Amino acid sequence: MPREVSSSVRAVVRVRPLLPFEVDAGHESCCQVSDERSILVRVGSGHQWRKYIFDACLPEDRAQKQVFQDSGVSYLLDEALAGYSATVLAYGQTGSGKTYTMMGRSVSSERSSPDEFSKKSDDGLILRAARRLFRQMGTLDGFCGGDGSSEG
Numbered sequence: 001m002p003r004e005v006s007s008s009v010r011a012v013v014r015v016r017p018l019l020p021f022e023v024d025a026g027h028e029s030c031c032q033v034s035d036e037r038s039i040l041v042r043v044g045s046g047h048q049w050r051k052y053i054f055d056a057c058l059p060e061d062r063a064q065k066q067v068f069q070d071s072g073v074s075y076l077l078d079e080a081l082a083g084y085s086a087t088v089l090a091y092g093q094t095g096s097g098k099t100y101t102m103m104g105r106s107v108s109s110e111r112s113s114p115d116e117f118s119k120k121s122d123d124g125l126i127l128r129a130a131r132r133l134f135r136q137m138g139t140l141d142g143f144c145g146g147d148g149s150s151e152g
């Protein structure tokens with residue numbers, strides 16, 4: 001659960017890890033989460049860092065399930081079930097991880113094996129939100145083959 005949920009708009013930053021080809025090419029990350037609300041971004045020639053503050057900053061090792069919880073989406077679902085409108089959108093440059101965050105790995109990139117489809121740990125916000133909504137409405141049985149046992 002996020003620390004502050006009173007604002008009607010929340011901005012959450014998620015940093016993805018470098019991809020294997022980026023590591024192989026010797027790339028370095030241009031940003032670094034310094035605490036749960038701030039991030040350091042390289043500026044200029046790369047020797048200086050500038051600090052930016054958001055409602056939450058999620059570092060590269062944050063798993064999909066934790067992102068669902070820490071981003072505040074689970075809170076939004078409670079509000080939606082209470083009758084309020086809620087919107088979640090992902091914004092960022094190409095390849096930054098929007099699709100992975102919203103949908104999961106099976107649709108964000110090439111699949112290495114059919115098993116990728118059944119790896120629930122990779123499920124993104126949309127699948128987790130749908131599962132939770134249906135569970136809370138008491139109609140999860142049979143939905144997407146899930147057993148409804150995992151929270152988020």
Ligand SMILES: Nc1ncnc2c1ncn2[C@@H]1O[C@H](COP(=O)(O)OP(=O)(O)OP(=O)(O)O)[C@@H](O)[C@H]1O
Nearest residue numbers: 016017093094095096097098099100101105108109
């Ligand atoms: N948090 C993460 N952990 C591991 N891999 C990630 C993460 N976020 C993204 N990736 C990987 O990075 C690559 C690019 O991610 P993705 O396709 O989600 O980017 P995108 O922002 O949707 O790009 P585009 O705007 O071009 O569609 C994919 O191979 C994806 O699996």
